[in-house]
Amino acid sequence: MTSTTEEIPLSTTAERRAVTAAPGVAPEKDWVIVTRGLKREYDMGGEIVRALRGVDVAIRRNEYVAIMGPSGSGKSTLMNLIGCLDTPNEGEYWLNGNLVSGMHEDELARVRNKEIGFVFQTFNLLPRASALHNVELPLVYAGVPGDERRRRATEALTRVQLGDRLHHRPNELSGGQRQRVAIARALVNKPAILLADEPTGNLDSTTSEEIMRVFEGLASEGQTVIMVTHEPDIAAHARRVIVLKDGMIESDDHRENFRAKIQSAGGAAKIGI
Amino acid sequence: MPFIEAIRLALAQIRVQKLKSFFTLLGVTIGVMFLIAVISIVQGMSSYMENDFAAKMLGVNTFTLRRFPWFGDGASSEAEWRQWQRRPRIYHADLPLVTGVLPPGSRIAVESQEFLVAATQWARPKQVEAHAVDGDYFTIKKYDVAQGRLFTTQEADLGSPVVVIGDEVAKYFFPNLNPIGRDLRIKGIPYQVIGVLEKQGSVFGLSLDRVAIAPYNSPLHHFTNPRGDVDGIMVQAPTPNEMDEAMESVREVMRGRRNLRPGTPDNFFMETSASALAFMDKLKTIMTTAGTAFPAIGLVVGGLVIMNIMLVAVAERTHEIGIRKSLGARRRDILRQFLVEAATLSTMGAIVGIILGIVLAKGISMATPLPAKVAPWSIVLATLLGTVVGIVSGVYPAKRAAGLDPITALRKE
Numbered sequence: 001m002t003s004t005t006e007e008i009p010l011s012t013t014a015e016r017r018a019v020t021a022a023p024g025v026a027p028e029k030d031w032v033i034v035t036r037g038l039k040r041e042y043d044m045g046g047e048i049v050r051a052l053r054g055v056d057v058a059i060r061r062n063e064y065v066a067i068m069g070p071s072g073s074g075k076s077t078l079m080n081l082i083g084c085l086d087t088p089n090e091g092e093y094w095l096n097g098n099l100v101s102g103m104h105e106d107e108l109a110r111v112r113n114k115e116i117g118f119v120f121q122t123f124n125l126l127p128r129a130s131a132l133h134n135v136e137l138p139l140v141y142a143g144v145p146g147d148e149r150r151r152r153a154t155e156a157l158t159r160v161q162l163g164d165r166l167h168h169r170p171n172e173l174s175g176g177q178r179q180r181v182a183i184a185r186a187l188v189n190k191p192a193i194l195l196a197d198e199p200t201g202n203l204d205s206t207t208s209e210e211i212m213r214v215f216e217g218l219a220s221e222g223q224t225v226i227m228v229t230h231e232p233d234i235a236a237h238a239r240r241v242i243v244l245k246d247g248m249i250e251s252d253d254h255r256e257n258f259r260a261k262i263q264s265a266g267g268a269a270k271i272g273i
Numbered sequence: 274m275p276f277i278e279a280i281r282l283a284l285a286q287i288r289v290q291k292l293k294s295f296f297t298l299l300g301v302t303i304g305v306m307f308l309i310a311v312i313s314i315v316q317g318m319s320s321y322m323e324n325d326f327a328a329k330m331l332g333v334n335t336f337t338l339r340r341f342p343w344f345g346d347g348a349s350s351e352a353e354w355r356q357w358q359r360r361p362r363i364y365h366a367d368l369p370l371v372t373g374v375l376p377p378g379s380r381i382a383v384e385s386q387e388f389l390v391a392a393t394q395w396a397r398p399k400q401v402e403a404h405a406v407d408g409d410y411f412t413i414k415k416y417d418v419a420q421g422r423l424f425t426t427q428e429a430d431l432g433s434p435v436v437v438i439g440d441e442v443a444k445y446f447f448p449n450l451n452p453i454g455r456d457l458r459i460k461g462i463p464y465q466v467i468g469v470l471e472k473q474g475s476v477f478g479l480s481l482d483r484v485a486i487a488p489y490n491s492p493l494h495h496f497t498n499p500r501g502d503v504d505g506i507m508v509q510a511p512t513p514n515e516m517d518e519a520m521e522s523v524r525e526v527m528r529g530r531r532n533l534r535p536g537t538p539d540n541f542f543m544e545t546s547a548s549a550l551a552f553m554d555k556l557k558t559i560m561t562t563a564g565t566a567f568p569a570i571g572l573v574v575g576g577l578v579i580m581n582i583m584l585v586a587v588a589e590r591t592h593e594i595g596i597r598k599s600l601g602a603r604r605r606d607i608l609r610q611f612l613v614e615a616a617t618l619s620t621m622g623a624i625v626g627i628i629l630g631i632v633l634a635k636g637i638s639m640a641t642p643l644p645a646k647v648a649p650w651s652i653v654l655a656t657l658l659g660t661v662v663g664i665v666s667g668v669y670p671a672k673r674a675a676g677l678d679p680i681t682a683l684r685k686e
Contacts, residue, residue, distance in 0.1 A: 080680055083599070085598075085599060085679045085680050085683075086680055105603075105604060106603045106604060106605075109598065109601050109602060109603040109604070109606075110601065110603070112598075112599060112600065112601045113600065113601020114601070118599050118600070120683075122686075124592075124595075124596045124599070124683065125596075126593060126596060128285075128289060137596075137597070137600050138600045138601055140278055141597075141600060141601040141602050141603070141606060142601065143275065185600070189601075
């Protein structure tokens with residue numbers, strides 16, 4: 001299905017070099033995400049919950065990655081860290097050449113605005129704003145002037161086949177259309193990564209397939225896509241699947257290997273997903 | 274997020290929740306409404322005092338030598354009042370002495386007035402404000418006739434029974450008649466009407482057109498001040514600079530005449546428009562203080578309502594704040610959004626309040642003799658006040674909104 005030239009070798013020396021480099025050394029240019037010993041603990045009323053216990057991940061530009069894991073595996077925590085909504089207690093996180101871990105709140109907001117495009121399970125559109133206005137929002141916070149904002153938002157919506165729904169509000173759109181508005185919003189500021197959190201969780205299977213095709217298309221156009229999901233079928237669309245368990249990486253495979261593993265184990269449940 | 278964007282957002286938010294916004298505005302609106310009304314009335318009164326009252330009643334560059342002040346807030350104590358009553362009166366006989374010390378070009382007049390019953394065959398008897406006057410009275414008062422003429426020097430000297438009447442007197446006693454040449458009886462004595470004054474209007478609802486003015490030497494002065502005294506000697510200096518000089522000369526000559534030793538206080542008073550206006554200033558301060566206390570309470574309550582509503586808005590829109598933060602809104606963007614929303618609400622409330630306040634002030638001035646004058650500065654002040662109330666009451670809710678953790682905020686539905 002994929003040609004060998006497209007194959008991305010995992011756990012290569014290059015990747016090991018990226019994640020095990022001395023602290024503070026910037027990774028090479030083709031790595032869009034590098035985490036080194038990422039740890040996150042929560043204090044839940046005196047009890048320390050160790051959600052992430054040292055995660056090393058390196059993701060190249062243009063990769064299409066799924067992060068999987070059962071609930072409590074730390075995948076949401078990892079996604080919050082990758083999405084710069086949260087900061088680690090320990091470890092380094094390099095995003096697009098910048099050391100994001102340890103950044104100040106406002107700097108993180110800027111990174112979220114410029115480098116990350118979020119797609120959420122519940123879409124998270126502003127209910128009272130039109131599709132166009134929703135897509136314009138990241139540009140508003142980027143300080144893009146009104147005319148250009150509208151032009152770029154229209155362009156982004158047209159790209160997800162919603163050019164004729166610019167002035168519809170979310171409640172006037174179907175679930176699939178809403179998620180496409182969210183994708184347009186995520187892409188409008190040309191982010192380094194598209195970060196999707198259970199993007200099909202609220203959609204039926206047909207619509208899910210439709211959204212997956214959109215992601216497929218984006219990935220083939222060179223957009224880095226990172227998708228957090230607990231559905232193996234959805235994860236199987238990605239070219240690389242990282243499985244988390246108990247706050248650590250359990251496996252990091254090509255999709256072919258992942259599929260083979262699922263089949264040999266006789267279903268997702270057997271491999272602890 | 275640019276400022277203009279925040280305002281647009283705030284207006285959209287207000288539009289969506291019209292009824293809620295209306296109630297939110299109410300406190301500020303009412304506060305500003307009364308503030309504007311009170312300031313307008315106080316302004317109206319004081320500009321009226323300065324422009325109309327002072328000029329009409331007291332004249333420009335003019336002082337009146339009296340036994341004690343007429344205009345003003347009265348004696349400060351019972352003792353002072355009794356002391357005033359013991360003072361010697363001002364007599365017509367003082368006139369030559371005073372005239373002698375005035376700078377050249379000064380005008381002087383004697384005034385003696387009383388409310389007396391007048392009658393004609395065309396109307397029932399009624400009280401008029403009878404004045405027995407002398408000298409340059411009409412010039413100092415800037416009175417001119419609409420009909421007929423003023424006294425001649427000869428009539429004044431001889432004390433001819435002639436009278437110049439006010440507009441209302443003419444209309445009442447001579448309905449649909451030309452009053453010139455007809456008789457007006459005051460206290461039974463007939464006076465021939467020789468002139469009708471131009472309409473003077475009113476001061477605080479008191480008409481200035483109910484006067485009947487006769488020469489001092491006519492029989493009238495036996496009724497206005499029977500003892501040969503006068504109410505006052507009016508002096509108009511030729512220029513404002515010479516007024517102080519004239520007042521000083523009159524003071525000296527009066528003290529000399531009354532054998533007052535150095536160190537003893539004057540037992541007479543020289544009333545100027547400034548001395549009457551000093552009283553007005555005092556009144557203005559009291560009215561402004563009392564009149565702004567209520568609106569101030571209204572504004573504080575309005576501010577608290579806005580703060581409360583904004584806190585509710587922050588709670589209701591936590592999810593929205595989470596979305597905005599995930600899309601790159603910084604702390605200050607959220608802070609600004611909520612501050613601008615509170616300020617916009619409050620400013621709108623203030624603007625509505627200004628309009629209602631002007632309407633209220635105009636209504637009061639129409640229904641009562643109180644004049645109203647809307648001061649442009651009070652509109653600017655009220656608008657600013659509205660904005661400030663909004664910002665102050667928005668700070669706390671906005672800070673709470675800005676400080677929300679994006680993950681927690683996003684999770685909240």
